[in-house]
Amino acid sequence: AQSVTQLGSHVSVSEGALVLLRCNYSSSVPPYLFWYVQYPNQGLQLLLKYTSAATLVKGINGFEAEFKKSETSFHLTKPSAHMSDAAEYFCAVRLLTGNQFYFGTGTSLTVIP
Amino acid sequence: KAGVTQTPRYLIKTRGQQVTLSCSPISGHRSVSWYQQTPGQGLQFLFEYFSETQRNKGNFPGRFSGRQFSNSRSEMNVSTLELGDSALYLCASSPLGQNTGELFFGEGSRLTVL
Numbered sequence: 001a002q003s004v005t006q007l008g009s010h011v012s013v014s015e016g017a018l019v020l021l022r023c024n025y026s027s028s029v030p031p032y033l034f035w036y037v038q039y040p041n042q043g044l045q046l047l048l049k050y051t052s053a054a055t056l057v058k059g060i061n062g063f064e065a066e067f068k069k070s071e072t073s074f075h076l077t078k079p080s081a082h083m084s085d086a087a088e089y090f091c092a093v094r095l096l097t098g099n100q101f102y103f104g105t106g107t108s109l110t111v112i113p
Numbered sequence: 114k115a116g117v118t119q120t121p122r123y124l125i126k127t128r129g130q131q132v133t134l135s136c137s138p139i140s141g142h143r144s145v146s147w148y149q150q151t152p153g154q155g156l157q158f159l160f161e162y163f164s165e166t167q168r169n170k171g172n173f174p175g176r177f178s179g180r181q182f183s184n185s186r187s188e189m190n191v192s193t194l195e196l197g198d199s200a201l202y203l204c205a206s207s208p209l210g211q212n213t214g215e216l217f218f219g220e221g222s223r224l225t226v227l
Contacts, residue, residue, distance in 0.1 A: 043205075043219050043221050045218070046215050099169070099209065101158070101216060105154070
């Protein structure tokens, strides 16, 4: 069975500091990988996705993620946190066949002024 | 293009009642998936529909059911509600034919069971 692990259910950073949210997946075959963000009382919005092209993927709002096959990781980073980045972040995988997604349990990001 | 629309956004029910939630996907999207989101469990996959057929189903009891209509709109139903069914129910659509496609989410229906 697929699993997606997000280390750290809560992460706090100071405004202007580096944001690093961790995601590891269990598939033996590199899947498609996604990061979503959820603001309070809203649905999930796509930040970025990896689909076997470039291993460094740039997304919206200054976020980027790097796919590392050897580490089965897809960590999300942003060089400088902004107050508006405070939200819940979900990592997800989709296998190469089929349309089923598997989500991590989420990481709540707090930005301290 | 209009996004995924879910109705109602908020609802309160009591134990034993049933509830029906509705989802209108993005125009042209033929796949609709449903997820249950709770603070402790994250997003749990309920089921996925494509062309009015359920293609995948998560590990939920039979009280949870769904259907999809010919216009791709989908409904999910929960019968004999329990307190533990209180959650945010998210609908997501995707355009099949793009194997790398992502899910597009609605804002959810927040169900409170008293």
